Amino acid sequence: MVGRPDPASVGTVPPPGEGYSARHMRSLILIGHGSHLNGESATAVYRYADLIRERGLYDEVIEGYWKEEPSLRQVLRTTASTDVTVIPMFISEGYFTEVVIPRELGLGHQGPVPPGGVARVIGGRTVRYTLPYGVHPSMTDVILARAREALADFNPQDTALIVLGHGTTRNENSNRVIYHNADLIRQAGHFAQVEALFLDEDPKVGTWPERITAPRVVVVPFFASEGWHTLETIPEDMGLTGDVTSFRENPHGQQTVYYARPVGTHPAVADVILHLAQEASGALAQDGDVERGHEYAWQAVLERARRGLRMGELVITPDSGVYEIRHMLDEGRPGGDLRTLVTPEGVRDTVRRDDGGDHRPVHTLRNLPRGWRAVLSEADLRRALHYVYPAVVEETYAHSCHALRATPWPTTARRQTGIYTRVQKATPEQVEHVAGEVCKSCLRTRLWAGEKLAHTFLDGVPGGIPCAEACTVLVAEVREEVSGKRGQAGGHSH
Structure with a gap:
């Protein structure tokens, strides 16, 4: 599990206000893009879920994805509460936040999301959907924090900043937050030059040598996670060879580029997420309770687990008040021969890859890795099974009740x-x-x-x-x- 961030590393984003005491049952969902090919795409969302979960401000924090599981079509069914706040873990407004996510969640909303979010009642749950975290005003401070990490002594005399976005022709709003942050930083006078450049629209990142005249250049990717674009596409398009790259024969002379980590992986984003959730909390009256269908489903599974249960490729065995779960093909192997896991997060991180190390975007494929066992309490068993087989408990129970x-x-x-x-x-x-x-x-x-x-x-x-x-x-x-x-x-x- 990711630990609490060092306060000194959080930057200038203020902590959330006092409105977070959990007086009733409520759920927080973080929605990421995910990937069918790259397991690192979902890492940032898991990390923030861990950080927020540790703070104890919500009864549960759940991750959902467009390209992984639980999918956007499934994720609401996996929440234990009737009070749900959904935060799109995206860096800007655009096609996914305005079209795809609302459509897949069944919000009955398309287009720009108002500042206070959108609230709907879906299947007995009050669902609040917010703006993406990347448009929050505090993200300007996160850009500067990433720039300082890459080059601690940047100055207005010899350093330029590139705020690098993805860009898209699908939605004209997607680049707005990039330009807005670049303008704010330019007006503050921190850098000799500030440019907004993009991967998929003009002005493109490959034109940077013609545009940037300063001898030192800090590049801050305004991306939600570390993934294909930040690790491969951007370095290739810019000709970077590492965190620091020197160019001797650029049009404006010798230049050194300092490549920062993406803003979306900064620990301060956890506070930004909580601010967004708080700002959306007044959309409808907060009266969350246990979602009965969800609870019935899990009680049915736990009742069987107390007698031993086989679920997918798992075998679940009760033992003196705790439960052991392992791969069926490891049944009978001595526990000392297996790696022992003691947290749901440990199970989650183990089952995201198969025995060959390949990413598993679909968890019900018959490629669950072997060689491990988890020993968990009943409460942790619920979360671990959710990580191994997202939405399977809820959908299977609904099917058995002829309600799926x-x-x-x-x-x-x-x-x-x-x-x-x-x-x-x-x-x-x-x-x-x-x-x-x-x-x-x-x-x-x-x-x-x-x-x-x-x-x-x-x-x-x-x-x-x-x-x-x-x-x-x-x-x-x-x-x-x-x-x-x-x-x-x-x-x-x-």
Whole structure:
């Protein structure tokens, strides 16, 4: 688990106000983009969830993702409270925060989010959806803190700053926060020159040698996490070889570039998140309670776990008031031969990769890593099972109560926008061909494709897990199939 940040490293972001005593049951959801290919994409969201969870201000802090699990379509079902605040862990307003996330959550809202957020009642839960944390005014201080880490003695005489954003042609709002922060820092006079540059729109980052005249240049990526772009794309486009790179023959003479870590991984972001949650808390009356359907589902699982339970590839064994969980194929091995985990976060970090070290965006694939055991209390068992199989308990229980509604492929396809609109052109044969390859190693039964599931792991069938809707991995693969790029190098979606 990530520890508390050193106060000296938090920068100038003030601590949240006094309105955080947990007087009733309430949940906080942090929504990240995630990735089908890169496990590091989700790391920042997990880190902030850990930091906020440690503060004890919410009864639970849950992570949800566009490209990983629990998915945006599942995540509300995994909350234990009827009072839910959702923070989009994105760096700017744009396509994902204004279109994708509200659509997938079922908020009934599209377009710019007002300063106080959007509040809806969904399935008996009061759901508050806020602006992305990146537009909070305190993020200017985070940019400066990252710049100081990269070059402690920057000054207005010889140092330029590049605030580097992603940019997109899909939404004109996405670059606004980049320009706004660059303007504020320029007006403050901290640097000889301040430029806003982008990966996917003009002015592009590759033009920096022509634009920047100062001999020292600090580059601060205004990105939410450390990932493909910050580790690969940006260094390649700028010609960087490390944290500090010297260029001897640039148009304006010799220049040295200092490459900072992305703003989204700074510990002060935890306070920004809490400020956003507090500002949205007055949207509707706070009267959160235990969500009964969720609690019934977990009580059903725990009742069976007290007698021993097989769930997916896991075997759960009660032992003197605690529970041991391990891979079924490790059953019978002496505990001393296995790595022992004692926290839900330890389980989470272990099961995110398979035995070969590859990222597992779909947790119900039959590639759960082996060689570990976790010994946990009943409360920690709940969280650990959520990490191993996100949303599986809630969806399986709903299916056993005939309350899980399957979403047929045509409905899922019609809901897609942007680059995924193309999946609407897929023929049934194409969808089934791709599903036959993508889904063959998954424990789930495809209810969305008309398959029947008579018995679940709640009935003693370990692999009995329902799949109510095609996952984002399948959607991405169908898009590649329709585009004729499936199986080609670089053809997969991040």
